[in-house]
Amino acid sequence: MIRRLLHEIFPALWLISAAIIGHANLRLVTNCSDYVMVVSSESMEPALYRGDLIFLWNREEQVHAGDIPVVWFDGRELPMVHRAIEVHHEIDTNCTHAILTKGDNNLFDDVVLYPVGRNHVYREEVKGSVRGYVPFIGHLILFVKSWIVL
């Protein structure tokens, strides 16, 4: 009896563990703890619309102007996905380089969105850069998220 039960649930367990191991491997390969994200704001239109799925890569040490880094400040609930418009290496603090970002759909740069007193993002606060994307699919996830909140 028990053997039959195990025999039946084994494929499901196998699938779940394969997914978990695949997820852990992808985290290692991309060097990001969140390597897939859904775009939830319109600030990068028309490149990235709300509901697009973006894939991140964090093995490139230096961020260049023109890249799309995902910036996540400590204590913030959500990250920002904007374009790096300035990169400076000569800084007083211990971080490697400082980055200024701006959304393609915003008139001004992002300093108003940074924590008080900060004019730049440090490389350590960049969780990865956008390297690939699939349009529209994220709408499903956003819908499920809003449904769960309700």
Place this chain on the structure above:
Amino acid sequence: MHSALVRVQNVFGFFTTVAFTVATLIALSTFINPQAPSASIKLRNVQVVRGRPHYYSYKKEEYAHIKFDLDTDLFELFNWNTKQVFLYIKAVYPATKPGLPPSEAIIWDAILPASSAPWHQNHYIHPSPKKSSSAKKTKKAAKQAAESPYPRGILHLENQRPKYQITDISGKLQNRTDVQLELGWNVQPWVGALVWTNWREYGVWQGLKGGKSETFEFPAIGAGKKLDTEKGKEGHRLMAGGEVPVGGDKKG
């Protein structure tokens, strides 16, 4: 085995598999499209001024206003999987301390849409060549002004004002040497990998020819004449459902 639910599951599973395969093929097809981009950038004028260039500048700092000429032929960057090309020019200048990588600051950018992309207010509209600016205010002339006079990816800009006035994190920019203007692009596909400027050859993709200006220096601080910047067409959005800037809701 033949219940409605099972049938729906099978159809949905098949749809997902097909969609995934088609998306992968489209994404990979980008890399077999031959391209040979070329561009030339020339510096027209550079001024360094001391003032408050940003809305958040609480103290005076040195900022640079750089005007340039740009000629590009990026027509081949647009293949069937291209949604838009984000084109930008960045000023690259070395650090004062040896051993550090150079600083980069974007002075101008443009969003070039593919013909298959839906209209967006941020799309770049190439200014009309000066010869035809005889101000005929007919409907046809207005319509022509709304469309680029050149094919997509081909730009001819003269004495172009920058969109952004750049500062250094140290607040000092004057008398920096070995500054260079560099063209860059970010091709946004319909699906798949985003690609940036390739300077080297990869298979059928030729590297960018030209695309860098001669080196120049930031002059000493001057009085600053005609420092208008090119106004971008970007809207202003706060992140929907997300962060509000510290200090409350700010709009515009």
